[in-house]
Amino acid sequence: MMAGKGDGSSQHLSCGFGIIPLFHGGSEVTDPATEDRALKLYRGTPRALLHPRFQDPVEKNKYMTVMEKSHLQYGLKSHQPLEAIFHLLPENLLISGLQTVPGLLPAHGDTGDCLQKPRLMKTVTCYLERLFIHLYPSLEEFEEELLDLLNSDRLLQANTAQDGEEVVVRERRLHVGVHNGLRFVQAPQVAVLVPEAELSPGRCQGVPRTGARDAGQALVLRSRIQLSEMVPHPAFRVCFQLEYVFCSTARAGGKALSGSARGEAADMRSVRWAVWSPVPGTGDTDVILPLRGGARRGPCQALLYRTPPSSRQGKHVESGTVQFHVSTDSEEHLVTAAEILCKDRDESKKPPTPSLRVPAPRRVPVSPRGPGLSVSQLVASPRGTGQSLQQDGAITHLEADLGSPDAEPCAGDQLRALPFTPLQLPMAAVGLQACSSRVSLSRAALARLHTAGFPDILDRNQEPVEISEPVELGSFNLQLEEADPLQGNEIVLQFLAFGRDAQDSVEGLWPRTLFLTFQFYRFPPVTTPRLQLVSTEGVLATGLAVPAQLLVRVNQDGTLTRAPGLQLKYMVDPAFLRLGEQRWFLRYLAEHSLQIDIWDGDSLLHFGSAAIKLEPLLRQGQAAVRTYHELEVATTEYEPDGPVMGREALRHGALRPLGVRVAVRGRLHLCLANVGHPCEETPEQLPSHSFIVTAPDSSVTTPGGRGCSLNTPGGRRTAWARRLVDVDNELEAALRSRRPEGWPKQRAWDLQVIDSYRDHIKGESIYQMLSQAITATRTVHAVLGTAEFFEFALKNPYGVQHTVTIEVDHPELSVILDPREWRHFKELTRSVTPVEEDMFHLSEDLKPQVYLRPSETVHIPFKYQTFSADPAVVAAQVSRGKPIALLRVKVEPQPHVVDQTFRFYHPELTFLKKTIRLPPWHTLPGTPVGVPGGQPEMFVRCSDPDIICETKSLGPGEPQDIFLKVAGGPSPQIKKFFVAIYTDAWLAAPVQIWQFYLHSLQRLDVACTAGQLTRLSLLLRGTAAPRRVRAFTSHPQELEVDPNGAFVLPANGIQDLYIGVRPRRAGSKFIYLNLVDVESHQLVSSWLLCLSCRQPLISKAFEISLPAGGGKGCNKRITYTNPYPSPRLYFLCTNRPDLLQFKEDSFEVAGGEVYTIGLRFAPSQTPGEEEILIHINDHEDKNEETFCVKVLYQ
Known part of the structure; x- marks a missing residue:
């Protein structure tokens, strides 16, 4: 509702909200024909749905109040024309007809709704042929190292020594699919690759490990790939994913038995991926793309191979290319048998959740289509099936997940994005370094x-x-x-x-x-008194x-105080x-x-x-x-x-x-x-730093059927009993209220109040005691940006199995769902508890669930990473909603190190956009030695969620930049935030923490000429009280203010401050101007003068040579002729007053006469070349002529 204010403006007010249920009873879709068209409206805000005690159904919830005699008419029906574009949209995506969908033509007519009558764009059939994949340093060495690592990992997981088996390559596959920025348009095709050397006559077509040693230096696709779903749209991409299929085989006489390979389970591993953006209208062309791998997020969200630090590949972890020829001719091509076996998998796809790092959901295996049918697809393989299903899962929006540095996809009729090039020069991260001091005084x-x-x-x-x-x-x-x-420390x-x-x-x-x-440390920030x-x-x-x-x-x-110096004690x-x-x-x-x-x-x-x-x-x-x-x-x-x-x-x-x-x-x-x-008490040290939190024993026993005893981890607990009026303020207030007259009636009244109070709090007290019995406490010493990892031993106290839901009420405490992240933190903490794959299941509300057998104990991994210090509580609940364990995390904030400090001055109420060049990674403290690839990928996170902070990479071997976009406040506000820099994808511990200050100032743009005075004025507005103020500038030699001294700024008044700008050098420059209360030393106003200075026209040029290394300097003379017929007064100034002085700062010359200007050049200590400008200005300080003197110090 739009309500009017007294000043004539309007204000939007919320009257209520309603809920339209789309599903009834799980995944059953609501029937539009039987749907009630009257929508009930509830009072308040939809935040009531987030109440911790909110329960379904909504109509029976006491936290929801229905607005009587109010409802909303609505219509809900299915739109059949959308079935034709299901292949362009992912499931469960809210989209409007006003949005642009890649692959759809714009709306026809004046409706502007492209979904009312959707029209598909015309597809273009692309053919990929002569496809080669090169891996660094060679295919033989790449596969040999990969097999050694997989075999070592197999033995490590089996906890056995050499068992006579080994891992061999069964086949090499390439997934090729078209993505429109929202989803794969069709299921990716799968093609089989063979080494180039095996294409020669007489070579065996099997691919055991001994055959891979003599293979060529490239993987070749022997057939042609047809992409009939391609659309000439900038958002459409072709995605490639290189996948290896392995199996374990027994040895016979030192050679692998090729016949046993078909009876073994296959294991599929993705190693590289690439993305290609076709350019419309190019026709036949050859394309070469770089392959990517490692910690980068690929288009299929698969676990990619990353070369270990000891790899022989060294700095070329992501080296490798895919080369192919693309054509778009219209001739008919034969359909292969693999395309006939193709089955559509779009209906089984579900969109993943980008905010939670979870593997893709399992689906029923289907056979992908492609030019060649994979051998491993014909073999029943539990391991291979799980791996392939995870790799074929649907991806999120291409803009967020592909992460291609070459181009960013656009949607609809937007222009195609060019390769990323910074719009401004990145500034280097030259910060303040704390080093050992040196004494320079005599x-x-x-x-x-x-x-x-x-x-x-x-x-x-x-x-x-x-x-x-x-x-x-x-x-x-x-x-x-x-x-x-x-142990007591007095810091001075x-x-x-x-x-x-x-x-x-x-x-x-x-x-x-x-x-x-x-x-x-963690003492309050200090601002010292003024020091003379x-x-x-x-x-x-x-x-x-x-x-x-x-x-x-x-x-x-x-x-002034009598004793010099300032002494502070902690x-x-x-x-x-x-x-x-x-x-x-x-x-x-x-x-x-x-x-x-x-x-x-x-x-x-x-x-x-x-x-x-x-x-x-x-x-x-x-x-x-x-x-x-x-x-x-x-x-x-x-x-x-x-x-x-x-x-x-x-x-x-x-x-x-x-x-x-x-x-x-x-x-x-x-x-x-x-x-x-000395200290009277010996300080206790931190307890043993265990990463396991054990849940207390919450079993309730009834010995002999008489009463019950509640076992708690602390054993026997005692407490002093206190009167009820001493522990509850409400009861005390009720007993002090007005009572009937008479002592017996008063006593009876008190007893009734106490009985009512006991009945009122009985349920809550029992609930608190039971909750306390199952509550475990973990103290976390939180440091800014550092992830604190621990595991919670959760036990099922029941004799039957249960599915337990884990609820976390604080955003900085989370359950680690990705087993890769879990394994990474266990390696850092050196904990020995097991890691389970696919341990958690996400419920409909995206809460993790874990299945517990009767009396089973599992370890739940938690991660606490904070930029604040609020306590957090996590509750685990069984499917019936009863809590079985509570974990209370107590946060003890610790001070963090600040490696560099940046202070920016920017116009108020505008966005600050800065690109900061990261220093070479090997100079960052805490970075690992011998990281493959030479330049590990950097990750950043900002303490302020409203600030955009991300890293920009220009490609392999190129430096990395940090991009910041900060919204400035009103002048003279100062915004403070931190940026943590990581070298691991799981953001375990930052290698550096940068501190930023953003000073918001009033902006004033000034266009001027070097050496010439430009006058302008600023409007000063008085505060509620009169103040005695003075204007100060950061460059007093280039900025003059009038009044120059202190003056009175009237209360709520307006006064002009006149300034004159005379820059010495051409180009862009910042000058700061502060208006300060000289009595209270408070900042009243602040300005940022953005100078855009141009170079004056040089009318004459001179060149002289002077000795370097000191001396007495040199005197020179130049002449100037007055071009006017009348006498004129001229003023002299220079851009280098430290190197040049005039005999007279001003002179008067008659019309047409010549005047000799005396110059005094100061000596220079170092040899070099300097250009000194001499500005000759008129009586209004406007530039008449400018001379340039090039001084050579030799």
Whole structure:
């Protein structure tokens, strides 16, 4: 319903909702003829269907309230014309006639509904012939290694030694099918491939292992494949899947018995796949496609072969090609016998669930059609049947599952997507690295610094802690820390001074005050007070480069404290830590670094960041440690996104920081100290880290028929009995309410209230006691992005079999359904419990179910992966809805490491789109050694589900990029999120965690010319109270503001702020402008000026040579003629004021006269070439002429 507001706008309100049941009694379809056409409406929101106690049928549910005298008329009937397009649509897909279905013509007429009278597009028959498949390094070596691995796996599963049998190749098959982006249009054809060498005369047609050694270097298709279902549409693809059929055979005299192969069970394995997008109108052509494999998701969702790390294939895990000739002629071709045996399998297909990693459902085996009939299809094989059925399962939408980097499918009348090419240059992930500090100050400067009067750091005996040299990183002993009797740790961070780096070339004023922000362990984030920069002689610092300036705290009234420096203390002892958290804290100090952000205290602009390893805080048995550090403070500037000029910037091996400039601004001097303190209680360590959670014994016994005893895992439980009024607020309120007068009546009234209360809570109390008896608790120390794996031992307490449904009420706790993922986590945790294939069955509501025999115990694998810290509970229920076990997962959040920090400034209420180039994988800490293929596939996950974060790969051997799309908020909002990077497909543990800050600013686009002043104004809106504000800019040499100082911004008023932009270089650039309350030091408004600067016309060019390596510089002169007949006043400026100075910044010359301009060139320390521009502007600061001087420093 649309309701009107007082201001004239409208608002959509929900009046109710209804439910149309499509099925009655399982899979029985509702009869449209007998369906009631009146739909009942229920009050509220459809979220009531998600209530944990919601029960069918809907009409009898007490949580649903029917809207009286209200209903909705509707019609439900089948649409017979859709039967003609069933082969284009997957089952259970909601689709509208306004959507575009690949393979259907657009709607005819004005209806716009293509499903009202669907019209199929004309099909084109394609013929694939002369098909060859090449595998790396050769077919012989590929198959030999594959057979060795399968034979080793067979012996490992059977837990036996060499038994005289071996695995041999029975045949090689190729599945070829047409996909329209939604489903396979027809069942894929199956063709038999043979080695090229076996096509020569005299060769045996059997394929034992000895025959494979002499095979050629290619697999050949001897016949032609006819694809009659092809449609000239961009979304239609041809999918190839290479499959091997194996069997175990006995040996006789060292040779495989070929005759025994036909009586053995066949095993089918998919090894490679490829996808081809036909280009309409190309006609006959030759096609070469790369084969894919490994951890990539294939079109048929089959388990693909992945070369192990020790493989001889090395970096070519995905190497290999499929080559064929395609033609679309109209001549008639013979129909093979295999096509006559074809049976349609579309009716038995069911769409999989992309959100759950489950194998495809089993179906009745059928014979695929194709040019050649496979031998293994004529053999009854339980193993082969299960494998082939899993591979032939329906796939989800092609856009989501094929993952082809070459092209993305389009639907309907959309344009065909070209191969993926980034629209902007990817910026390199040049982040802040925490490294060992080095001292750059002289001994005299260090002496002045340490005699400035900083407070001493005292140990537990009130003695000063001496400064020691930091130990070598990575040399700590964790056992020595755990055995330390001084388990209390007093962490001291003492910030001493801040100095400007000698190589600081970033434009901007040196800050007068600053403040720091950081977060230590899981303590709250810290924003320090404003700190004044004071020179060691006691005078205030200026913009000159002073080696080290003391940090002095600024009081609320603006005065300075007497003692220099800022000292912060953190007391970490067993009273603060949770049970067993001491070990986690020690690991945090040993492995993590502290990220510190430095901000300008006046302009509130970000000045830079620093990072320091916390390992020097480990005392290693000492009573106290103290170390001195000098950290580099660096700033990272990101250039505006520019178009890709060519693929040279994307070549592998030529990685450079595209769009990123990192500059060292200064150096932060600080001391780290850790003072040990004794503890009254010895901290308990973490319990033995078992990955098995055992369910408590919930059996209820009745000894001798007298009463019953409830056995609990904790044995005997005792508790102090308390009065009912002390434990229930409702009962206490009822007893205090107004009662009848008189003492006997009052007592009787109280007893009646108590009896009613007992009857009211009796059922709930019994339910809570029974639930507590079957509840097991698991404590998970959750780290951001890291998956915590454990298994829950679930026992069937009944004497009959049951199908148990597992319900999870938290999205971050899930049951591992894929046996491959289960096996992966068991290998990581080294647990020895068995792994069962096809253990779970999904119910209609997609909840996992497991079958339990009487008194049987199974291990249910769970995975907890979180970006939050809320507790979770999982309940297992039998088919009748009675809980048999409850698992409560208690989450203890732990701090995570931040490897890199990115800070972006972007216009408000717009999307930030960034492509970040991943560094070479071997530089990421924690990555495995010897990974085949040279470049493993990267996976990413973002902590904010509303942010689009995915990886982009340009193909084998090419670097990988991370694509981010973030929605910015209003100015000056700051959005913080994390991105975890993984190298395993199951996202077990991240190899790196990146932290992102997105500052939303008001955008102002400025088109200007280099060296010329461009004036414009900003509209300032006052807040509820008048403020004394001042405008600050990140580039004061290029941006002027008026008023330049502090001024009063009236309450709820409007005032103009005039700015002048004079960029020094052509191109795109960002300039930040902050409006700050100078009294409360709060950010009032913030702008992002996006400069688009063009180069002025060069009228004259000069070239001079100067000696490099110092000197006194050089004086030169150039002449300028006034082209006007009247006198004019001119102003001079340059793009390099550090290299060129004018004798006079302005001059006046008569009409037609010549003026000599004096130039002073500063010396350069390094040889090279510089281009210096001289801008001659008129009295309005408009550019008249520009000279270019090329200076050669030799």
